[in-house]
Amino acid sequence: MAAPKQINTTETEARIDTLTLPQDGWSAASRADAQSRLRAMGLPGRRDEYWKFTRPDALVQADVPAAEVFQSDEAPLMDGQPCLRVVFVDGVFDADASDDLALEGIEISRLADTSADIHWAQSLHGTLETAGQSPVARPLATLATAYATDGLLIRVTGQPDKPVNVIYNRSGDSADVMLHHVVKLEQGTKLTLLESGPAAARLNTVMEVDVADTAAFHHVRTQGRDHQRLAATHVFARLGTESIFKSFTMTANGKMTRNECVLELTGDDAVAHVAGACVGDGDFHHDDTVFITHDAVNCESRQVFKKVLRNGATGVFQGKILVKAGAQKTDGYQISQSLLLDGDSQFLAKPELEIYADDVACSHGSTSGAIDEEALFYLRSRGVPEDQATNLLTLAFLAEAVQEIEDEDLRADIETRMSGWLERHRT
C-alpha cells in the first residue's frame, strides 16, 4: 500500500483565500460541496503520483504567472462557417461578439446567470466531476467546480443543424480563468461542440457531458498558440446505451497544458473515442491524462494520441482503460506515440490496463521514434526538399489522430493548422 497522501493544506488554503465562492443561485450547494471536497483532497503537489511527469506548481499557486498575449492571425475553428458562436474574453462572456444564444434543438444558458432556475443543470452540476475523482483524485477539477465564474449550460433536445462554437480570446497578461460547462444530451440527440482560442494566462476548465442513450456528442478543439499560457482542462463524460462520444484536441505551443479526460461507459454498446495531436517546440510541456472506465457490455473505446516534439519539448501521456467485472465484449484500444525531431525532446508515457472481465479485447502501445530515414530519402530522391519531406512525414505521423475527426471540413481545418505550424517551425 502506498503511504497516505500528504495533503497540501498550505497551498490549497492560500489558493482558496484568493477566490470567492459564489453564494447565490442553484449551483451554490454544489459549489460549497466542491470546496469542502477540495479542502479534503488538497491541490496537487510535486510528490503526487498522478503528477509525476508534470509539475503542478504553476497551475496550483495562488499568483497567476503573467503570460504575454501572443498576437497572431489565428482564426477560430470553422471560421466563417455556420456555427453558433459563443465568445469569452479572458473568461468573461462577450455578448456583442457572440451570437444570440438560441438554436433549434438546444437550450443554452450561462452558469453566471444565477437568476434562472435550471433544474437539469442543478442535478448534473458537479456530479460527473465528483464521480471522476475515484480512483484518482483530480483536485484542479474540483477547484473549477467550486469557483468557476462562468460557463455554458447546454441541454440538447434535438439535432441542431450547426455546431456550438466556443471561442476563448485573450486580452490581458494575467487573466486567471476558471470555466465550467455542463452539457446534457437527451436520448437520441446530437451535438457538435467546438472550442478554440488561447483563453487566458491561466485556464482551468471542467466540462461535464452526460450523453443519454443513442445520443452522439462530437467535440473538437484547438488550444491557442500562445506559448506562455497555462491550461488545465477536464472533460468528464458518462455514456448511455448505444451512445457516441468523440473528442479531438489539437495543441500547438503552450508551456504548460494538462488535458484530462475521464469517461465512463455505463450503457451497453457505447462508443468513446478520444484523440489528440500536439506539436511543440522548446519549453513546451503537454500532458494528456485519460481514464476510461468500461462498466457495460460490448462497448468500444479508442485513445489515439500523437505528439511531435522538438528542441527539448516534453510530452506526457497517462492513459488507462479500466474494464469492470461484467463489462464483457469490451473493445479497448490505446495508442500513444511521439515523434522526436531531435535528441533533446522527451516523451513520458504511462499506459495502463486494468481488466476484471474475461471476454475482452484490449490493446495498448506506446512508442517514441525519429523521422524514418528511409522514407525521408525516398521522398528526397523524388525531388522533395528535406524540409518539405520532413513536414510531409510529420503530418503523416499525426494523421492517425487527426483521422479520428469525423467531419471532413474540421479535419481539413486541423490539417491546415498543423502544416502551418510545421512551416513556421523549421529547424
Place this chain on the structure above:
Amino acid sequence: MLKINNLHVQLEEEDKQILKGVNLEVEPGKVHAIMGPNGSGKSTLSYVLAGRPGYQVTEGTAHLGDVDLLDIEPEERAAAGLFLAFQYPVEIPGVGNMTFLRTAVNAQRKARGEEEMSAADFLKVIRAKAKDLKIDADMLKRPVNVGFSGGEKKRNEILQMAMLEPKMCILDETDSGLDVDAMKLVSEGVNALRDEGRGFLVITHYQRLLDHIKPDVVHIMADGRIIKTGGPELALEVENNGYTDILSEVA
C-alpha cells in the same frame, strides 16, 4: 549524359571499400545494363548516385551533364533529372500516393524555375499514365506503397518515373520479385519512356529482364569495379555460363 569517373566509395560507418574505381558513361538515348554477382557493388552505385546517406565518396566524380552530382543534395539531383527506381520501394504510411507524386512533380518544377502543375492538369496526366501501367484509382489514393504487392510497388516506381520525366533513369533490380506478366508490364512502361534524350542504367541479376528492355551496352561488375563491357551478347553469356568464366578471365 551520365559520366562516372574512377568512383571510390566506402561505408561511412565502417572502413569498408565497396566501389573501387568505377568508370562508366551512359549516352543519351542509350540503355546500359549492369550485371554482376551479389555484393559486387551494383546497388551501392545506384544509391551513391542518388545521394543516399551512409556512403562516403573517397575518390572520383559523377556528373549528369554539367551537374556535379556528388556535390548536391538528393532532391537537387532529382531536379537535375536523375531518377532511381528502388529495388525495395519504401512504404510511407499516412502519405497518399497522389499527394506524394504531386508534391514531387511540383517540387522539381519549382526547383527548375518552371511553373507548378495545377491539380486538374496533374490529375489528367496521372490518370492516363496510371492506366497504361494498370494502376487503378485505389492505388493512387492509398498511402505510398502501403499494402502494395511486389509487382504493384514496381509499377508504382515506373509511374513515378513517367510523371517526373527524368533525363537519366537508374533501375535497381526492378525485376526482383516480379512474375512474368508483371515484368512485361513494367518493361513496357520503361520502353515507352525510351527516347533519344533519355539515358537508362538497368541493374539486374538476370538476363530475362533484358529480353524485354533491350540494352545497347552491357557491363559486368565485380568487386566494386566494372570488369567487362560488351554488347547484348554479354548478358546471354552470363545467362548461359554464369559469372565464373568472366571472373576467371579477367583475374
